[in-house]
Amino acid sequence: MRFSKTVYLMDRILILFILLALLLLASLSYIFLVSSLSRTYLFLLGIALVLGFLVYLSYWWVYIPYKETNKVFQLFTEGYILKGVFDVRVHFNRETAQLMQKLKEMIDTKDMIEGARKHAEYLALQNQINPHFLYNTLEGIRSEALIEGVESIAAMTEALETFFRYTISNVDKLTTLAEEIANVENYCTIQRFRFGEKIAFRVENLVGEELDVYKAKIPKLTLQPIVENAVFHGLEPKLGGGLVSIILQATPERLLITVSDNGVGMEDDHVHELNDKLRGASLDYVRENKQKGGIALLNVNNRIKLLFGDEYGVYLYSKLGVGTDVELTLPLIF
Numbered sequence: 001m002r003f004s005k006t007v008y009l010m011d012r013i014l015i016l017f018i019l020l021a022l023l024l025l026a027s028l029s030y031i032f033l034v035s036s037l038s039r040t041y042l043f044l045l046g047i048a049l050v051l052g053f054l055v056y057l058s059y060w061w062v063y064i065p066y067k068e069t070n071k072v073f074q075l076f077t078e079g080y081i082l083k084g085v086f087d088v089r090v091h092f093n094r095e096t097a098q099l100m101q102k103l104k105e106m107i108d109t110k111d112m113i114e115g116a117r118k119h120a121e122y123l124a125l126q127n128q129i130n131p132h133f134l135y136n137t138l139e140g141i142r143s144e145a146l147i148e149g150v151e152s153i154a155a156m157t158e159a160l161e162t163f164f165r166y167t168i169s170n171v172d173k174l175t176t177l178a179e180e181i182a183n184v185e186n187y188c189t190i191q192r193f194r195f196g197e198k199i200a201f202r203v204e205n206l207v208g209e210e211l212d213v214y215k216a217k218i219p220k221l222t223l224q225p226i227v228e229n230a231v232f233h234g235l236e237p238k239l240g241g242g243l244v245s246i247i248l249q250a251t252p253e254r255l256l257i258t259v260s261d262n263g264v265g266m267e268d269d270h271v272h273e274l275n276d277k278l279r280g281a282s283l284d285y286v287r288e289n290k291q292k293g294g295i296a297l298l299n300v301n302n303r304i305k306l307l308f309g310d311e312y313g314v315y316l317y318s319k320l321g322v323g324t325d326v327e328l329t330l331p332l333i334f
Contacts, residue, residue: 009069010093012062019054023047065090152193159189167221174333177255178214180223181246187224188244191231199235201227204247213248216255217333219303225296226259226314226326234263234324254312255330262323271318274298278314297326304330 007015030043069090091097139161145153166183181203188201207213227244235242242263249256278301301314308331318324 008091008093008097009062009066012065012090016054016058016062023050023054156190156193159186162186163190167224173220174217175220176214177216177218177248177257180218180220181214183221184223184227184246187227195231195236198241199231200241200243202243202245204245207248207250211250213250213255215334216250216330218255218257218330219300219307222300222304222328222330223257223259225300226328229296230259230261230263230324230326234261234265238263250332253332255332257328257330259326259328260323265320265322265324266318267320271316274316278316300328304328 027043027047069092091100139157142154142157142161145151145157163183163186166179166186185201188199191199205213223246227246230244235244242261245258245260247258247260249258274297277298297314297316305313312329312331315327315329316324317327
């Protein structure tokens with residue numbers, strides 16, 4: 001909202017007051033300087049016409065907008081309308097306009113959080129499964145594989161069971177960076193059963209020994225979706241082996257995590273389009289076609305911003321044929 005282009009009610013009242021003062025000053029000056037009675041009558045007639053115009057202007061330019069705004073505020077205080085309060089055509093002053101804009105942002109954020117919660121509940125119902133049944137089944141498969149001496153199947157089943165146990169339980173909680181990285185490593189173990197040694201994974205801690213960054217708290221399932229995105233969109237289409245790196249950095253107040261891959265990369269236009277969407281928290285991605293890509297990035301970015309604020313989130317760097325870096329900025333919490 002651009003307040004500078006709006007003429008507020010207080011501004012209109014001030015303008016009318018200045019015009020009336022100028023009109024009065026002109027009238028007094030004319031009466032003292034001009035002695036002709038006939039000219040005085042004509043001048044007073046002109047003054048009357050101008051005064052009538054100012055009264056007409058005051059009615060339509062000030063009184064009517066005031067009554068409309070006052071009526072909207074009255075309906076809002078009585079609980080008849082909520083978002084309709086933002087339809088006010090003319091605000092009283094700049095501060096009132098800024099107050100209403102801030103209130104709108106707060107309500108939109110509340111709606112966004114409520115929408116995210118309802119969407120999560122919908123997905124939970126859509127994908128409802130008994131976790132214990134899943135764990136017990138996977139453990140049964142693992143036991144049979146060990147009995148038959150097929151250790152590869154036993155190892156894959158154990159990795160899959162651990163992955164699902166971490167993924168399904170307490171998704172709304174914060175976890176340690178160490179636990180989140182362990183889940184990523186477990187995910188990569190599962191992927192190696194499919195891709196073999198084509199995909200390598202490593203963690204680079206650039207923070208130093210003076211700070212145990214692995215104890216930092218981050219939202220659960222923040223890194224694994226980004227790594228999965230790197231595997232399927234970056235490394236899978238690539239000829240030859242690929243590498244996914246998680247690079248850890250920190251400032252006194254922020255935790256910086258970069259998920260980097262040496263995959264196929266992206267075109268500049270697509271990178272700019274994704275970064276534009278990542279600037280703010282939005283639920284628009286829920287309605288988009290998943291084939292467009294970037295859903296994992298938008299999902300993680302949305303959760304970070306809703307939890308910690310717009311100064312945190314995800315940013316993307318990529319070059320076609322070189323690879324992609326996904327930079328996550330989080331508050332440093334222990």
